[in-house]
Structures are given as structure tokens and as C-alpha cells.
Amino acid sequence: MKAESASENIAKEDLLKDLLLLVHETFEGSPEDGSAYLDRGTGVFSTVSGLGSGEVSADLNGTSIVAHVEHLKFYLDRLVEFIEGRTEPVNWDQSWLIDTVDDQEWEVLKAGLRKSYENVLRCFAEVPVWDQDKIGEAMAIIAHSAYHLGAIRQMAKAVRPQDKGKRQD
Incomplete structure (x- = not known):
């Protein structure tokens, strides 16, 4: 495939x-x-909003919903740091340290995830030039978040059997 010329680049706004x-x-x-x-x-937000701390802390094949939510929040925060210039390596094992929460911790984590999400929106809007690295990091945020959305939704069905057959399309 032939490389595009500069006049055929995608507009930043698009x-x-x-x-x-x-x-x-x-x-x-x-x-x-x-x-x-x-x-x-x-x-993600509508999926986790109706789940209680006990449901999100349930061990499902060695992990929990709360572990995925904490990991997702950690990931968003680190990728924003990379887009903004971070070069130091990340200890990704630190993103899987929380696997159970009480009611208060669950509310704090959900609020923290929302703040991290809003920070992603802010970061994307403030990128002056979308170079290959920044585009790749933004795409990674989307792909990684979509994976965890799917994992969380499937795990939610396991802790809430009444939701197993529900689909919205």
C-alpha cells in the first residue's frame, strides 16, 4: 500500500x-x-453502577470485577501520563493489587474511575499534535478499555444471574 502524502492526512479535528x-x-x-x-x-459506568461491593469483590476464576475496574483506572492514568510525556517504565503489577472492597471503597473507586476517564477526555482535547506515538496510545486506551468492558460485563452476569440473558440492541 502506498504511503499517503501530507495533503491526504487525517484532520486533527476528525x-x-x-x-x-x-x-x-x-x-x-x-x-x-x-x-x-x-x-x-x-x-463501563452503567455496568458497574448497580453492583454492590460484595458482588464486585466476588472471586470469579481468580479475579474480581473490582480488580478489573482498578486495573482500568490505573491503565488510563498511566497512558495519559505517557501521552503527556512520561518516559519511565510502569510496574503494571501494581494495577492488580485491589481485588476486594467495602461499600465506601467501592464508591471511592467508581468516582476515581470517572475522574480518570474525564482526564482522558481532557488529555485528548489538549494534544497539540497527534503523532504516531500519541495515536497509538489513544488507540491502546480504547482497545484496552473495550476489553475490560467486555470482561466486566461477563463477570457481572456471573454475579447477577438475573442479567444473564439480557441484551440491548
């Missing part, structure tokens, strides 16, 4: 619009008119 749309949909759910995901209207 890239940003699509990145923000996918991040928004991953965390807040899709708009009414379509979805990048099979289950319309579902995102």
Missing part, C-alpha cells in the same frame, strides 16, 4: 472527534442511533 466518540461510548454507553458495540447503551 481524529479527535472519533477518538472521543469511542472513549465516550466505552465508558458512558452509545448514542441512540448506533453503537460500536453489540449491546447498545451499555458502558
Whole structure:
């Protein structure tokens, strides 16, 4: 495939619009008119909002919903740091240290995840030049977050059997 010339580059505004749309949909759910995901209207926040600390702390094959939420928050924070210039390596094992919470800790973690998500939106909006590294990091945030959305949604079905057959499309 032939490389594009400079005049055929993607406009920053177009890239940003699509990145923000996918991040928004991953965390807040899709708009009414379509979805990048099979289950319309579902995102990380709506998936975890109705779950209690006991449900998210349940051990499901060696992990828990809260472990995925903490890892996702940690990941968002580190990738924003990389987009903003961080070069030091990350100890990713630190992102899996929490696997149970009480009610108060669960509320704090959900608020922290929302703050990390909002920080991603801010960071993306403030990127002056979208070079290959920054585009790759933004795409990694979307792909990684989508993976954890799927994992969390499947685990939520295990802790809430009444939700097993529900789909929204």
C-alpha cells in the first residue's frame, strides 16, 4: 500500500472527534442511533453502577470485577501520563493489587474511575499534535478499555444471574 502524502492526512479535528466518540461510548454507553458495540447503551459506568461491593469483590476464576475496574483506572492514568510525556517504565503489577472492597471503597473507586476517564477526555482535547506515538496510545486506551468492558460485563452476569440473558440492541 502506498504511503499517503501530507495533503491526504487525517484532520486533527476528525481524529479527535472519533477518538472521543469511542472513549465516550466505552465508558458512558452509545448514542441512540448506533453503537460500536453489540449491546447498545451499555458502558463501563452503567455496568458497574448497580453492583454492590460484595458482588464486585466476588472471586470469579481468580479475579474480581473490582480488580478489573482498578486495573482500568490505573491503565488510563498511566497512558495519559505517557501521552503527556512520561518516559519511565510502569510496574503494571501494581494495577492488580485491589481485588476486594467495602461499600465506601467501592464508591471511592467508581468516582476515581470517572475522574480518570474525564482526564482522558481532557488529555485528548489538549494534544497539540497527534503523532504516531500519541495515536497509538489513544488507540491502546480504547482497545484496552473495550476489553475490560467486555470482561466486566461477563463477570457481572456471573454475579447477577438475573442479567444473564439480557441484551440491548
